[in-house]
Amino acid sequence: MEPKELMGYYKMKVEENLKEFFKEKKKGLEHWSSREACEILEEYTLRxxxxxxxxxxxxxYKMMGGKNDEIIKASSSLELIQSYLLIHDDIMDESDLRRGKDTVHKIYEKKHLKNGFGGRPIRFGESMAIIAGDLANAYxxxxxxxxxxxxxxxxxAIHKLNEIIEYTGYGQIIDIYSGALEEFKEEDLLLLHKYKTARYTIEGPLALGIILAGKEPEGIENYAIPVGIAFQLQDDILGLFGSxxxxxxxxxxDLAEGKKTLLIIKALENGSEEDRKIIMQALGNPAVTYExxxxxxxxxxxxxxxDYSKNLAKKMVEEAKDYLKGIExxxxxxxDFLLWLADYMISRSY
Amino acid sequence: MEPKELMGYYKMKVEENLKEFFKEKKKGLEHWSSREACEILEEYTLRxxxxxxxxxxxxxYKMMGGKNDEIIKASSSLELIQSYLLIHDDIMDESDLRRGKDTVHKIYEKKHLKNGFGGRPIRFGESMAIIAGDLANAYxxxxxxxxxxxxxxxxxAIHKLNEIIEYTGYGQIIDIYSGALEEFKEEDLLLLHKYKTARYTIEGPLALGIILAGKEPEGIENYAIPVGIAFQLQDDILGLFGSxxxxxxxxxxDLAEGKKTLLIIKALENGSEEDRKIIMQALGNPAVTYExxxxxxxxxxxxxxxDYSKNLAKKMVEEAKDYLKGIExxxxxxxDFLLWLADYMISRSY
Known part of the structure; x- marks a missing residue:
């Protein structure tokens, strides 16, 4: 299969599995409010x-010789972990929308408003979303x-998955601090990317597959960490220069949110006094203009x-590919898919 | 050992183990903000x-013949799950204090205020506490x-533990709805107690021990669920009549929080119009007086x-003991400890 075809095929398989999981789960629930939460999680995860x-x-898993189709089921757990983390992130960021639809806390908040429940709608929404996230983790x-x-x-695998979640949490803590602290260094930023993107999105999932194939996952980080950081750098480039x-x-x-990306950090370092002023006026300004x-x-x-970010990303991708070409x-x-993916990380426009 | 002595002995063992866990955990952390979170969790869990x-x-575990001292370590995971759930509960209830000290969101909020960080202190505190709770679960x-x-x-055991957490979540959802909805029925309340107290506090932990001893945990719910409900009923009695x-x-x-306990539900059912008025004026009134x-x-x-609550609790305890006496x-x-514990649940004054 072509890489993009492969992605489409397994995406479909994983989603089929998630639908089946939710169908079975809902059958066993006694109380209407449990079913409601489960349905909200289903829609959020599958949207x-x-x-x-x-x-x-x-x-x-397959690269290391795994042959059991149950890997589809096992891997769908990562999509529920993704819901877990995103639902909690949405609360922290006070985001109203996720993939163009209401976030979980917003869904419950609107339910509260519409039905005239007692208490405060925002508190109700956030409380329910904390629990809904926790449920997704348990699932x-x-x-x-x-x-x-x-x-x-x-x-x-379970031990490794919880380590991944743990380090994603540490990354999220650094992220929250980055919005709260004046000073935010390049090394903090790289650690944040390492924890939140490289380990969580690339290294962790690959390692879990390798573990279930009965192999040792240690070496794969030499591919996964640089690819993950390149992915994040490209994300930041698209966040500033994309369409x-x-x-x-x-x-x-990205500017309005005050994201201290490597692009911003380096520009502040190397720019003039006037440049710094312009950047600081735009950064974290919810009313920032197109001008x-x-x-x-x-x-x-x-x-x-x-150029600094682009070259760093390119260097990381080359490093990653060199490593991957040398392993058994x-x-x-x-x-081949992973070699393609490494290049795709920095060539993609979305 | 006498029951109280046994409780004291294992409490000490579990706490020793938690201290050791945190000591090792902190050693491996790279960033100051990860260590800070870990220290806050340690203090919160051990307070x-x-x-x-x-x-x-x-x-x-021991009742079913288990002999491995590692059960102390395995069981200490439940105390971290307790931190996980309490830290998130504290956010939902907006509680400032837990066991006489600052809740996790309050600790971070105060840190924010003291250091003059950017952004809003309450949002910062709640965001950090959501993550800290999630970390405790991963631990x-x-x-x-x-x-x-x-x-x-x-x-x-891991599968069972996550089922327990799942049902605690459903219980928490019912609890949040109980504060938001006008109508709250006895059956909703009993389901809430079954999920949040009976399964989480009594049945789940016993079942986990039995599973690790290599036995089937199914029957134990005939002891655990009634004891758990009796525990909750006594809690509600102490919440209204205790010192x-x-x-x-x-x-x-309990009145100020608007808790719709069985005591309140039955009194509303059987009281006069005037009685109902008096109760509704007190319930959920933060300024409720001693009069x-x-x-x-x-x-x-x-x-x-x-009497209805007391008799129900007594009946449940007798049922539980009868079952337990009949198993191998x-x-x-x-x-003997569990027989003592069942009686203790309804005789305790705190």
Whole structure:
């Protein structure tokens, strides 16, 4: 299969599995409010996404010789973990929308308003969303622990998955601090990307697949961490230079959110006093204009900050590919997919 | 050992284990903000509590013939799950204090205020507390999955633990709805107690111990569910009729919080129009007076609602004990402990 075809195929398989899981889950629930929460989680989880984490888990498994179709079920647990983390993130960011639809806390808040419940709608919404997120995590652990793999391997996978979640939490803490602290260094930022993107999105899923194939996952980080950081760097580039259609959100939103990306950090370092002033006026300004955005883009280009990020991303992708070419695998198609994915990370426009 | 001595002994063992876990965990953390979160979790988890869930897991294990001291480590995971759920509950209830000290969101909020961070202190505090809770859950799963038991049994235990957390979530949802909806029925209340107290506090921990001992946990619910409900009924009785010293909070606080306990539900059902008015004026009223409390107490007594709860609790305890006396166990001391515990649930004054 072509890489994009492979992604589409496994995306469909994972989503079929999730639908089946929710169908069974709902059958066993006694109380209307449990069913309601379960339905909200189902809709939220299935409303979109590339399923990249589940797919990487499947690819890691097959690349190392795994043959059991239960990997589809096991990998779908990662999509529930994704819901868990996103639902909680949405509360922290006070986001109203996720993939163009109401976030979970917003769904419950609107329910409260519409029905005239007692108490405050926002508190009600956030409380329910905290619980809904926690439920998604429990579902994920249930799926993984009940998948048909040898118990020894499942225990290793569950341990690894919780380590991944743990480090994503540390990354999220750094992220929250980045909005609260004046000073935010390049090394903090790289650690944030390592925890929140590289480990969680790339290395963790691949490692989980390799573990379930009965192999040692240690080496794969030499591919996964640089690819993950390149992915994040490209995300930040698209967040500042991309098109609204491509990234699916206003092109000013990264600036408005005050994201201290490497692009911004390097431009602040190398820019003039005047440049710094322009950037700081735009950064974290919810009313930032398109004109301000254009000025920031110009500074990021002129100071060499854009090239710095692009070159760093390219270097990381090359490093990752070199490593991957040198290891022993049992399925060349999967290796080729990962080589393609590394390049795709920095060539994609969305 | 006497029952109280046994409780004290295992409480100490579990706490030793938690201290050791946090000591090791902190060693491996790279970033100051990860260590900070870990230290906050350590202090929060260790600041008190009877460790009843961990102790019940140990008792269930030993009663069914388990001999491995690793059960102490495995059971300490339940205390981290307790932190996970309490930290999130504290956010939902907007509680400032837990066991006489700042809740996690309050700790972070104060840090924000003291250091003059950017953004809003309350949002910062709640965001950090959501993550800190999530970390505690990941720690718990890591501990259980790395404890020295056969992998087959660990997988079963992890699956069960996540089911317990899932149902606690459903209970919490009912609890939040109970504050938001006008109508709250006895059957909703009993389901809430079954999920949040009986399954989570009593049945789940015992079942986990039995699973790790290699036995089937199914029957134990015939003991655990009634004891759990009796525990909750007694909690509600103490919440209305107890002393401030005994329960460690103002005697008016259950009323002020608007808790729709069985005592209140039955009094509303059987009281006069005037009685109902008095109760509704006190319920959920943050400024409820001691005089109002006395009137509500009188109504709850006069309508037979207090006796109804007491008799129900007594009946449940007898049912539980009858079941437990009839099963085969390998350690009589542990059975005696559970028989004592059932009686203790309704005789305790705190």
């Amino acid at each position: 979109g996404g590339k399923r990249i984490r589940a797919i990487l888990m499947i690819v890691g 994920a652990m249930e799926i993984l622990s009940s998948s048909d793999f040898p118990a020894e391997l499942k225990v290793k 609204e259609e491509g990234i699916g959100k206003p092109v000013t939103s 301000q955005l254009e000025k920031v883009r110009e500074i990021v280009r002129r100071t060499g900050s854009l 695998v049992e399925d060349e198609e999967m290796r | 008190g509590g009877k460790r009843i869930r961990a102790i019940l897991m140990i008792v269930g 718990a799963m890591e501990i259980l999955s790395s404890s020295d038991f056969p992998a087959e049994l660990k997988v079963k 401030e010293e005994g329960i460690g909070k103002p005697v008016t606080s 109002q409390l006395e009137k509500v107490r009188e109504i709850v007594r006069r309508t037979g609602s207090l 166990v390998e350690d009589e001391e542990m059975r």
